[in-house]
Amino acid sequence: MExxxxxxxxxxxxxxxxxxxxxxxxxxxxxxxxxxxxxxREGKGAIPSQIMxxxxxxxxxxxxxxxxxxxxxxxxxxxxxxxxxxxxxxxFIRSGRGxxxxxxxxxxxxxxxxxxxxxxxxxxxxxxxxxxxxxxxTRPTFLRLAKPVKDHLLQPEDVTTDMAAWAKKSVEVFGxxxxxLHFIGTDPTIPEKLGGKKPPKWAAQNLEEVLQTVDVPIxxxxxxxxEMDPKVFEACAQVGEAERLLLSSLxxxxxxxxxxxxxKYDHNVLAWTKLELNDQKKLNSELMEMGIPxxxxxxxxxxxxxxxxxxxxxxxxxxxxxxxLKGEESLQCPMSGGTTNAWGAREAFLPDRDHPExxxxxxxxxxxxxxxxxxxxxxxxxxxxxxxxxxxxxFKSIVKALTTKEKGPTVNPLEWITMEV
Amino acid sequence: MAKISPLQxxxxxxxxxxxECGEETCMAFAVKLLDHVYTVDDCKPLVKEKKYxxxxxxxxxxxxxxxxxVKVGVGERQIVIGGEEVLYRHELTYYSPTAIIxxxxxxxxxxxEERAKLVRDLEVYRIGTLLKIQGLxxxxxxNDPATFAxxxxxxxxxxxxxxxxxxxxxxxxxxxxxxAKGKNPLLYAATKENFKExxxxxxxxxxxxxxxxxxxxxxxxxxxxxxxxxxxxIALDPGIEPSDGCFADSLDRFMMLRKAAIKGDKNVGWPIVxxxxxxxxxxxxxxxxxxxxxxxxxxxxxxxxxxxRASNMLILHSADSWLLLGLMVLRQxxxxxxxxxxxxxxxxxxxxxxxxxxxxxxxxxxxxxYFVVKDDLEALKxxxxxxxxxxxxxxxxxxxxxxxxxxxHVAEAIKESGLENKVKHRIIIIPGLAxxxxxxxxxxxxxxxxxxxxxxxxxxAFLKAKWDGKLDQLMxxxxxxxxx
Numbered sequence: 001m002e003x004x005x006x007x008x009x010x011x012x013x014x015x016x017x018x019x020x021x022x023x024x025x026x027x028x029x030x031x032x033x034x035x036x037x038x039x040x041r042e043g044k045g046a047i048p049s050q051i052m053x054x055x056x057x058x059x060x061x062x063x064x065x066x067x068x069x070x071x072x073x074x075x076x077x078x079x080x081x082x083x084x085x086x087x088x089x090x091x092f093i094r095s096g097r098g099x100x101x102x103x104x105x106x107x108x109x110x111x112x113x114x115x116x117x118x119x120x121x122x123x124x125x126x127x128x129x130x131x132x133x134x135x136x137x138t139r140p141t142f143l144r145l146a147k148p149v150k151d152h153l154l155q156p157e158d159v160t161t162d163m164a165a166w167a168k169k170s171v172e173v174f175g176x177x178x179x180x181l182h183f184i185g186t187d188p189t190i191p192e193k194l195g196g197k198k199p200p201k202w203a204a205q206n207l208e209e210v211l212q213t214v215d216v217p218i219x220x221x222x223x224x225x226x227e228m229d230p231k232v233f234e235a236c237a238q239v240g241e242a243e244r245l246l247l248s249s250l251x252x253x254x255x256x257x258x259x260x261x262x263x264k265y266d267h268n269v270l271a272w273t274k275l276e277l278n279d280q281k282k283l284n285s286e287l288m289e290m291g292i293p294x295x296x297x298x299x300x301x302x303x304x305x306x307x308x309x310x311x312x313x314x315x316x317x318x319x320x321x322x323x324x325l326k327g328e329e330s331l332q333c334p335m336s337g338g339t340t341n342a343w344g345a346r347e348a349f350l351p352d353r354d355h356p357e358x359x360x361x362x363x364x365x366x367x368x369x370x371x372x373x374x375x376x377x378x379x380x381x382x383x384x385x386x387x388x389x390x391x392x393x394x395f396k397s398i399v400k401a402l403t404t405k406e407k408g409p410t411v412n413p414l415e416w417i418t419m420e421v
Numbered sequence: 422m423a424k425i426s427p428l429q430x431x432x433x434x435x436x437x438x439x440x441e442c443g444e445e446t447c448m449a450f451a452v453k454l455l456d457h458v459y460t461v462d463d464c465k466p467l468v469k470e471k472k473y474x475x476x477x478x479x480x481x482x483x484x485x486x487x488x489x490x491v492k493v494g495v496g497e498r499q500i501v502i503g504g505e506e507v508l509y510r511h512e513l514t515y516y517s518p519t520a521i522i523x524x525x526x527x528x529x530x531x532x533x534e535e536r537a538k539l540v541r542d543l544e545v546y547r548i549g550t551l552l553k554i555q556g557l558x559x560x561x562x563x564n565d566p567a568t569f570a571x572x573x574x575x576x577x578x579x580x581x582x583x584x585x586x587x588x589x590x591x592x593x594x595x596x597x598x599x600x601a602k603g604k605n606p607l608l609y610a611a612t613k614e615n616f617k618e619x620x621x622x623x624x625x626x627x628x629x630x631x632x633x634x635x636x637x638x639x640x641x642x643x644x645x646x647x648x649x650x651x652x653x654x655i656a657l658d659p660g661i662e663p664s665d666g667c668f669a670d671s672l673d674r675f676m677m678l679r680k681a682a683i684k685g686d687k688n689v690g691w692p693i694v695x696x697x698x699x700x701x702x703x704x705x706x707x708x709x710x711x712x713x714x715x716x717x718x719x720x721x722x723x724x725x726x727x728x729x730r731a732s733n734m735l736i737l738h739s740a741d742s743w744l745l746l747g748l749m750v751l752r753q754x755x756x757x758x759x760x761x762x763x764x765x766x767x768x769x770x771x772x773x774x775x776x777x778x779x780x781x782x783x784x785x786x787x788x789x790x791y792f793v794v795k796d797d798l799e800a801l802k803x804x805x806x807x808x809x810x811x812x813x814x815x816x817x818x819x820x821x822x823x824x825x826x827x828x829x830h831v832a833e834a835i836k837e838s839g840l841e842n843k844v845k846h847r848i849i850i851i852p853g854l855a856x857x858x859x860x861x862x863x864x865x866x867x868x869x870x871x872x873x874x875x876x877x878x879x880x881x882a883f884l885k886a887k888w889d890g891k892l893d894q895l896m897x898x899x900x901x902x903x904x905x
Contacts, residue, residue, distance in 0.1 A: 013522075069620040069621065070646065070649070071616075071642065071646050072645045072646040073638075074638070075638060075641070076637040076638045076677075076686070076688070077681065077686070079677060079684050080680075081657060081680075094846040112669065112672055113676060114670075115673040115677050123495075142856075142857075144853075176738070189857060190857060191860075214793070224822055224824075226824075229577065274819075274825065275814070275815070302815075302819065302823070304816065305816075306751060306818050307547075307750040307753075307789070308753075308787075308790075309459045309763060309816060310751070311510070311754035311759070312759075314510070314754070315510055315511040318509055318511060319511050322509070340820065344818045344854065345748065346878060347747075348876075350876060351876060357545075358742060358743060359741055359742035359743030359744075359746065363714065363743045363744075364743035364747065367744070370718070371725050371747055371751060374725060374726075375729045378726070378729050394718055397719070398722040398723075400665055401664070401668040401719075401722075402666045402668060402669045402672060403669065404665050404666050405666065406665065406666060407665065407666035408664025408665040408666055408667055409664050409667075409703075410667055411663070411664070411667075411699065412702075412704075413633075413660040413662055413671075413696070414612075414660075415698045416702055416738070417561060417588060417589065418560070418562050418564065418586045418696040419562070419702050419703070420704075420705075421705075421706050421708075
């Protein structure tokens with residue numbers, strides 16, 4: 001019955017349309033799930049592409065059977081920019097025979113922008129060594145390190161009671177290019193029984209031992225105590241007079257005391273500000289005015305951790321580096337960051353039993369530190385202050401992938417569709 | 422839209438201040454339009470009335486972002502990829518978070534089902550937000566249309582999630598698109614060899630298509646060809662190689678595309694899709710656990726690269742939870758709005774209904790710190806006071822190390838909060854990461870300081886050991902402290 005009606009309708013429609021060339025429909029709404037336009041695939045019947053463009057708003061729900069899609073050749077122009085500014089090179093030097101020299105900085109384009117130019121030095125890792133034992137089983141301590149970190153340091157034997165042994169293992173076993181000696185034990189506010197209240201002389205003695213044990217450049221880390229840091233730096237600067245150390249760190253409140261020490265013994269300084277670009281400009285300018293050469297200054301705009309403000313560091317590092325490349329002279333220094341902070345993130349240090357859904361800490365811990373360091377290196381971090389040996393290796397591995405001139409095996413990227421794994 | 426001002430937009434609006442959009446004036450609408458609160462289509466008179474047709478078209482063109490937005494999937498889980506306007510996050514903000522897509526081969530239906538469920542169900546609660554995985558890529562390992570269609574149907578039967586249909590064989594993609602009718606999948610990939618057929622399938626199903634080439638002239642031409650044929654949903658894959666040096670070239674291609682698009686090259690003004698699953702090409706299915714983890718780390722690092730550079734879609738092979746967690750947390754940060762201050766008001770907060778014997782906790786006023794601690798306290802169903810001390814919006818560890826939060830600031834905050842009238846005791850619990858100020862704080866505030874756990878997740882256990890039923894004893898210690 002329905003079919004009969006429809007064929008009757010069709011007949012009448014055909015009759016009506018017999019002598020019609022063109023129909024204009026006005027104010028018509030077509031509601032349908034599918035609507036097919038039968039038009040030729042080629043030649044006369046095909047819809048020209050200009051018409052297709054015009055019909056586009058109408059064709060939201062329509063499925064046209066189209067003419068063959070034609071190749072439209074266009075040219076892609078390399079959008080590379082040029083940059084008037086340049087980052088200075090900073091050297092960390094070990095004196096004597098076989099003493100290593102590490103150079104960072106010298107960038108002419110943003111990190112890993114090989115399409116815009118070549119940067120001379122990949123980022124470098126300096127490995128943390130602390131002056132406070134970390135084995136909570138043998139004695140109380142101020143310093144609590146996450147288990148994945150301790151596992152590397154307490155096995156097969158505990159190297160954390162001796163800075164030279166710790167440094168040696170970091171260089172020889174874990175491949176550290178530089179060592180940071182953190183003298184947090186010199187903080188007079190940390191109780192003696194937890195490893196605090198150590199004198200500056202003690203820091204200098206430790207430095208001396210480390211210098212005799214390893215041949216990589218050294219960073220001197222203070223405790224952050226404004227009264228004690230200048231004394232610790234003075235003692236170490238003197239012992240390391242033949243070297244070019246990095247004094248880490250000075251800030252707005254302490255630079256007037258620390259900069260003259262660096263100048264006197266020709267060491268580098270780490271200028272630390274707190275996520276504030278203008279403060280960094282000001283501090284750097286002050287240092288240069290005091291006679292610290294630009295190539296003796298490292299910037300640390302503060303490294304916040306993945307999940308806990310990394311994005312603020314990300315944008316500050318990026319703004320600093322881009323401003324420097326565009327010509328802001330006070331910011332044309334290499335950058336550093338304490339990526340060890342990553343271990344302060346609960347996602348990095350909490351044991352598996354607390355959050356089984358996060359996966360093994362043995363992987364997420366190092367991943368947290370790698371990501372923190374690596375993502376900042378994409379914004380200009382040149383010197384990563386790192387803790388976990390596996391994280392150091394992971395970081396170096398991805399940095400190498402982006403900076404080496406020797407290519408690994410090439411693959412057809414589309415093969416991920418059909419690969420066996 | 423970064424460079425357009427509301428003054429350029431206002432003349433293109435009706436100017437009637439009709440209020441239909443919810444704003445009192447057209448000027449107010451213009452401001453919010455540029456802020457991505459509205460789209461041009463939200464001005465109803467402009468869309469409906471014929472006399473505004475020219476203005477509508479002009480405004481639409483003016484506000485189309487240099488990276489056009491493409492929708493994938495339907496319904497609640499539909500995603501928008503693209504829509505970005507700037508190269509660097511700090512220049513404005515990034516808008517559409519990188520879609521994280523899992524993958525599974527079409528010849529393994531149980532894995533398809535498992536992954537579809539994971540995409541459907543995985544939720545990580547973090548700082549007031551649920552982090553999720555966006556969709557599933559089904560890859561035609563079999564290269565067989567029937568097998569592929571079956572896999573697509575299995576995924577659809579399991580979860581209503583965005584799907585990426587992956588093959589270079591048009592017959593396979595056609596079978597997949599038919600099986601995903603009405604689901605607005607994304608086809609991957611159109612190449613120089615198959616673009617005519619794949620383009621037809623995309624037109625027929627009105628779905629998006631990813632064009633692929635490692636040659637950027639060819640890639641731009643592919644996109645231009647499909648656009649000229651009427652396709653409006655296009656994405657680009659410049660080929661992602663994982664190995665040393667080759668990965669650097671891949672990132673170069675990615676950055677060149679993005680930079681050119683932001684500078685106005687319309688041929689490449691499309692979202693970019695980065696299948697970092699390519700880290701696994703050539704790997705033995707039976708590889709050792711150590712090698713598997715090493716490859717997963719490389720994949721995670723590749724993922725971090727592209728999230729940091731605002732890729733619009735990652736397609737992963739790994740589904741390890743530690744790796745997904747890292748990538749989701751990174752994405753949450755990078756896509757947070759840099760124009761918004763990360764601190765909350767530094768003051769005394771009440772958790773539950775605290776009374777004069779309730780514990781008092783202190784932490785810093787960094788947004789994330791506050792949310793984490795508040796959530797943990799609430800999860801314990803505690804009645805407590807939470808004192809936020811101004812740390813200039815940074816976390817406890819940095820604030821203590823950096824001196825933004827010193828003992829004197831905490832002592833001051835205790836005084837100003839009026840806590841001494843609210844509780845009978847004089848015990849304050851500070852974060853484990855602030856341990857070093859405990860001595861000084863006791864001296865300055867005349868409160869007894871308990872050093873809490875390093876992580877607020879440990880507060881429950883901490884209270885059991887150090888607080889519950891011990892208030893009298895603690896106050897006794899406080900009195901002794903006074904005598905000293």
